Amino acid sequence: MKKLALRCIFVFLLAANTALAADALPSWNDTAPKKAIIAFVEEVTKEGSPDFVPQSERIATFDNDGTLWAEQPIYFQYTFIFDRIRALAPQHPEWKSEEPFASVLKDDLKDALSGGDKTVLGMFMATQSGMTPDEFGKVVTDWITTARHPRTRRLYTEMAYQPMLELLAYLRANAFKTFIVSGGGVDFMRPWSEKVYGIPPEQVVGSSIKTKFEFRGGKPVLIYVPELDFIDNSDGKPIGIQSRIGRRPIASFGNSDGDLQMMQWTSAGSGPRFCLYVHHTDAKREWAYDRESVVGRLDKGLDEALVKGWTVVSMKDDWKIVYPFEKE
Amino acid sequence: MKKLALRCIFVFLLAANTALAADALPSWNDTAPKKAIIAFVEEVTKEGSPDFVPQSERIATFDNDGTLWAEQPIYFQYTFIFDRIRALAPQHPEWKSEEPFASVLKDDLKDALSGGDKTVLGMFMATQSGMTPDEFGKVVTDWITTARHPRTRRLYTEMAYQPMLELLAYLRANAFKTFIVSGGGVDFMRPWSEKVYGIPPEQVVGSSIKTKFEFRGGKPVLIYVPELDFIDNSDGKPIGIQSRIGRRPIASFGNSDGDLQMMQWTSAGSGPRFCLYVHHTDAKREWAYDRESVVGRLDKGLDEALVKGWTVVSMKDDWKIVYPFEKE
Secondary structure (H helix, E strand, O other), X not given: OHHHHHHHXXXXXXXXXXXXXHHXXXXXXXXXXXXXXXXXXXXXHOOOOOOOOOHHHOEEEEOOEOOOEOOOOOOHHHHHHHHHHHHHHHHOHHHHHOOOHHHHHOOOHHHHHOOOHHHXXXXXXXXXXXXXXXXXXXXXXXXXXXXXOOOOOOEHHHHEOHHHHHHHHHHHHOOOEEEEEEEEEHHHHHXXXXXXXXXXXXXEEEEEEEEEEEEEOOEEEEEXXXXXXXXXXXXXXXXXXXXXXXXXXXXXXXOOHHHHHHHHHHHOOOOOOEEEEEEEEOOOOOOEEOOOOOOOOOOHXXXXXXXXXXXXXXXXXXXXXXXXXXHO | OHHHHHHXXXXXXXXXXXXXXXXXXXXXXXXXXXXXHXXXXXXXXXXXXXXXXXXXXXXXXXXXXOOOEOXXXXXXXHHHHHHHHHHHHHHOHHHHHOOOHHHHHOOOHHHHHOOOHHHHHHHHHHHHOOOOHHHHHHHHHXXXXXXXXXXXXXXXXXXXXXXHHHHHHHHHHOOOEEEEEEEEEHHHHHHHHHXXXXXXXXXXXEEXXXXXXXXXXXXXXXXXXXXXXXXXXXXXXXXXXHHHHOXXXXXXXXXXXXXXXXXXXXXXXXXXXXEEEEEEEOOOOOOEEOOOOOOOOOOHHHHHHHHHOOEEEEHHHHXXXXXXXXXX
8 A cells, every 4th residue: 555655656756747847848839849858858867867967067058149039130239239339429420431330320231231240340349348347238238128129129138039948947947057158249148148048147158359457546447448359159159168168068059050060069979969959930920041041041050950860940830939928 | 932932943043053154164263264254154145134145146256276275386287287298208309409398308397487477388288289178188187186296295186275175165055156267277177176176167267278179080179279368367367257257256265466356356346345365374284475485476465455454364373274184
C-alpha cells in the first residue's frame, strides 16, 4: 500500500514536471521546435543522464534584433540614432551639409543608410561620444519608454516576442544563464534588458565604442570617445563570447547570417548542443523575409541549419502569438 | 506572555543573525575592518533602510594579485610565463639569442623583466598566440595544479588568502555578485577562478590578447593572435568594469595603486559604497611592502584611502590567519 502510494506520487511528480515544462511555453504551438526545446532542456538537466550538463555550464546566448524583438523596417537602434541626430542638430549646424547627417535631417533615411555599416558606425559614434555612461543611459531610457514603432504604434519594447520571453524564462527556470550576444550597441541594450528580458547588464554582450577615464570637477568620470571598441557580429560573436563570457554556450538562438558563426561555435562543442533560428515567415503578424532581405538576411544560415539539423522556427506556424499585446 | 515570547524570539533572531555574520568571517580579528565590512553589508541588505541596495545592483569587484592571493616575489603569472618559455624553447631556437627570452632561459629573471610592462606583454603574447582557448586552458590547468611557490612550496592556489575567501562567500551569501577585475590575464585566471574563489569565468575581467575565428579541418576554432586586446589595470579597471559589467560596483577591493581608479570610480557613485585596501604589513606570515615596492606598489592609493576613509586592512593586525593551510 505504502509502496503504491509512493509510486503514485512519483508518477504524479513526473507528470507534473512535464506539464510544467509544457506550460512554460504557452505561446508555442505543439510543433517540432517546442518539442525539440523541451527535449534538449530535459536531456541536459536530468541528473545521471549521459548528457547531463552542470548548472554552471548551462550558458545560452541570444541574438537580439529579429530574435528577441522585431527589427523591421529597420533595426530599432537606427531609429534611435536618427532621433538623436534630429535632437542634437541644433548643436551641430555643420550637419546640414554633412552626410549622412544631412540626409537624416531631410528624412532621406534610405540615403542616410546607403553608405553601409561604416556610415552607421559614424552616426552611432557622433550621437554617443562625449557623454558619460549615465548620461547616455538616461537618453536611451527616455527614448525607449516613449518612442513608438511606425507600424504598430507600440513602444519598441512591446515588440519583444512573447514566445522568446517564455523561452528565456523557461531556460532560467532550468538554471541556464541567459546572455544577449548582439551586433547592436551594448550601451543601447543594457538600460532596459533586465526589465524587458530579465537579462542583467553584465550578461549583455554587444558592439561598443571606447571610453576614457578622467576627472571633471574633481570627480572621476568615464566618457565615450569616437573610437571603435568592438563589433559583435558574425566572427565577432564567437570572439565576443570567448572574451566576455569565457565559456562556449551549449545553446544559441539567432535569426540571421550574422548569427551563423555563433551557431557554428556553439554546435562544434562536445556534448549536447542546441541551435535555433527564428525564421521570419509571418507577413501578417510580423514580417516575412529571409534570403533577399537587407535587414536580418538569413541565407547561408538557413542552408547550414537544414544540413546540420538545427531547429528552425517558422513564426507563422510555430508561434501562437508573436507579441505580448496580442493577449490583451 | 505571548508578546514576551515573540519579543524573545525576535531578540534571539537578531542575535543569531549577528552571530551568523560574525561567524562568516572567522579568520578576521574583531578589529575595525571586519566591523566596517559587516556594517556595510547589513546596511545595504536591510529592506526598508534608506541605504538598501536591490540585489541586482550588489556588484563587488576584486583585484586578484595581492588582494585575493599573494603576488611575491613576482606575480604568479610571470612564473607561469617563464615556465612556458622554458617549455616552448625547443620549438624556438631563436629565443637563445633574443631578449627577453634569452634572459629567461639563463634564469636571469630580473633582466628578463627589466624592460617593463611592454616586454612582459611580448612574452605573454609569445606563450599564448597560436593556441585555441581550450588548448591554453589545459596548459594553465596543468601548471596551476602542479607548480609550487618557491618559498612556501605550496600550490599557488593554496596561497589564496583565507580571510578573502571568507569575504567572497559572505558577500555572495548576502546576494552580492562577485567579480574579479585584474590586470592579470583573463585566460590565465578563468580556468581555476570558479574552483578557488567561487567566481565563474563570465565574472572574471582581465587583460587579454585578441582571438580570430577561423576553420581548421572544417571545424570552427578561435586562435589567439599576438595583438593586444585590453589592459585591465589603472584607468583600464573602470573602463573594463563599464565595458564588461556595465554597472558601477558598490564595493571594491584592491591592494595597489593599480586599483586606485577602480576605487575612485566605485566610491564616486551615489548611495552607500565600500572600498577596501589590503595592506601588506606581515613580513612574517606573508610579505611587508607598500610605497617602495616594484610588485604591487601601494603609495598614492594609501594616501587617498586615508583621506577618503576607505578601509585599510593590516594583514598583520586584522587577519588571524593568512592562508588556508595554516588551519592544518
